[in-house]
Amino acid sequence: MNIAVELFQTSPMLTMAWVVLLFLTLAAFLSSGAGKAIAAQQLTNLVNREDGVVLDIRPAAEFNKGHIVGALNIPLSKLAEADKDLERLKNRPVVVVCAQGMTAVNACKLLKQKGFEKVFRLNSGMQGWQADNLPVTKK
Template sequence: MVAHLIQFATDHYILVAIFVVLLVALLVNELRRGGQSLSNGQLTALVNADKALVIDIRPSKEYSAGHIVGALNIPQDKIASRMTELEKHKEKTLIVVDAMGQQSGAVCGELIKAGYTAAKLSGGVSSWKADNLPLVK
């Protein structure tokens, strides 16, 4: 099996090189786009020190079913139009939270471009629930 893989790589070195370059480019793009990822513990520490504001970008229905204490609900599709609401929190880190941590990177990128300090919760609300941390309704 490994011998076949090595043989393929040597026979098709140009394809392998293109694949590696594209993979690295994709990884670099994703890392630059999404902002810093925070663990549940890091989020808690920042919020407790009053250095962060949690922004929940899930739809209002999901937010109402359970959200992190003190989180502000701004659905993802309304983030651009409601950016002015965040002006009073410019000195804080805005921590973007979604259901599973998949959409928060794009919103972080928008906030960073607008001049905010932003980060995302790794794993979203699902990781918060998995760690048995409190949600309020």
């Protein structure tokens, strides 16, 4: 044990490398099953080329202020019991959208537990989508 302490004290670069490696390993472990993060262009390709569906998990009030055209709104709070609405989507790619891209992780995990195989999440959520000046609708 003393050798490890001495090594870390005399080699700050090695210590930093170990910390970074530990952090990356932990991050990979925590995000497993969270669905692959994709960019807006990939979302568009999935919808247009593979009959993908956009699942917006924000509360209805936020969804009604503006959402991606054709998105299905099932708030995260109701997602666990939305089996009837979700069953028809099981064989399609599903892109989960939230406000900033963080809450979608939990929804992706839940969908994977329900048997969904092609689950993705929009990187940066609606905030990123709107920052890229991509179209939104209120219908």
